[in-house]
Amino acid sequence: MSLALPNTRRIAIDTDDLSGITRIDRRAEVDPREVGLSPEAVEQIWQAMGDMYRTRVYPALTFCLRRQGKIVLNRSIGYARGLAPEHPLAPNARRAEPDTPVCIFSASKSVVAALIHKLAEEGGIDLDAPVSRYVPAFSGQGKSRTTIAQILAHRGGFPFFTADDHGPELLADWDACIDRICAMPAERGGRRMVYHSFTGGFILGEVIRRVSGQSLTEYLDSRLRQPLGMRYFTYGLDRRSRSRVAENYVAGQPVRWPVSRWACQALSVPFEEVVAVSNSDFFMDAVIPAGNLYATAEELSRFYQMLLNGGHYHGQRVFEPETVARMLRPASPPQLDWALKIPMRYTEGLMLGMDPVGLYGPMCGAAYGHLGFMNILGWADPSRDIAAGLMTTGKAILGGHLVQYMRSLGTLNRLCRDV
Incomplete structure (x- = not known):
């Protein structure tokens, strides 16, 4: 029915x-x-x-x-x-x-967050240090004291690109995104919880690039993709794989005001344009840390199984247990997210479940993972000893x-x- x-x-x-x-x-x-x-x-x-x-x-x-x-x-x-x-x-x-392979959209945020935690594990950064220590241009305009941890927990104070910056072409231009984020004003970090749809991911990726000396995809490849034996699981998609990728389609009820305005603000472009752009070559050529990692459902489940295992997978140590423990630690009690318009619980990089009902269904208070646009879900639930990946294209x-x-x-x- x-x-x-x-x-x-x-x-x-x-x-x-x-x-x-x-x-x-x-x-x-x-x-x-x-x-x-x-x-x-x-x-x-x-x-x-x-x-x-x-x-x-x-x-x-x-x-x-x-x-x-x-x-x-x-x-x-x-x-x-x-x-x-x-x-x-x-x-x-x-x-x-x-x-x-499917684009997991915002579920990509959990991966760039894991890489930032890995960089801290390796001694490259201090998560509680200001971002400006590693990206000096990210200062002033209310951002000079904003820490990496605050950005991971969606408390960076710069959740959206400005109205003049909206458009898919911007998201494919890494340097332009960094310049605009560094120049934009922000409220003092930590004041409000507001979902950072794209901005936070770019700055986290820039920290990785500057500190490690590698591109984000190179760092991902050496720290996660190769150790976990993934076929895809990277930002963007190589051309030989594009004939296999799942295409995305607009579905469901028409999106009207005020939901259309909220969606456009959160996504940086109108809802239907996001869907059309996601099927284009230029989107698959781009590296968008918070929005265009491609994976299979099994690969996404494998990533969360590694976290569920405390950082190891099939006999090899991918993350130290202390690194995983910090990544899973709640950053705050449930609060209204001013962008998503619903109560949320975040860690420094993940979305937590809630009781009696949350993102991962009823009685999922122990679960952690991340939602992707729309009804894409990767998560683990230690209370049930499960790790799962759900991909949808409507x-x-x-x-x-x-x-x-x-x-x-x-x-x-x-x-x-x-x-």
Whole structure:
């Protein structure tokens, strides 16, 4: 049964039987009984993901769930390209696969945050020091005492580019972004919690570049991508991989004022333009620390499994336990985020769950991870011993799909509640 409301932009496809458009990575999935789950429970979790797809908002959905470090689900539903809401299926449509790369948008923030924590672990920076110690131009205009830790916790005081700076071309010009951020005025760091959609990521990336002497992608490659054995998991996407990438589509209810104004402010460009730009070559050529890391659902789950393991993965130490502990430490109690307009709990780089309900579903107070535009989610929950990645390609702010989204997470949390 569809939860979609009238006028919702939805895919024109029969969703009664999803078996023909479902792909399963059987080589990766283990018998769920090895990790304390019944086959019936895992099938119910996958059915809940299918119910998300049946809202017909997402042309493609990929999902990977680890329990006790082992993969119990690594699957995909739908089409990576050629199935747009309100359009018939294209003759050359390409099915989504479990290893289809997807842009994770703001879920990228957790990765640049992890790299900053790694740089501190290596002795390159002090997280509690002013950013201006490492980027001297980042001073004055209210920012001279703003610390790296405050930026990680969305308390830097410079959450948005100015109205004159809006536009996708700016995000592809690293040096121009740094110049504008350094020049813009800001309130005193730490005063308010306001989601920094792009600005914080660029400054964190610039600190990494200046201190390490490497580009952000080089530092990521040596500290995370190679140690974790990732195929993708980097900012931007090489040209040989672009034929496999999942395309993004506008879906759901039309975005109207005042939500359209809030979305434009947070995203730096209008909502629908973000979606169109994300499918372009120039976006995939760019390095946008807070917004254009490409990964599979399994790779995103693997990253969070490493954090869940206290910094190690498959016998190698990627982060020190103390580094992970600081990254997971709450930066403040729940407070209203003035940009997102909802109560949030942040660490220095991650979004925390909440009870009785939060980003990761009901009773997820122990969970941590990050949300991406829109309904992309990477997270771990130590109370359930799970690490997961959920990728979707229908970009919808409003609509009945949100009800099913929370129901699906509720099913997962209920069935995995016993560690």
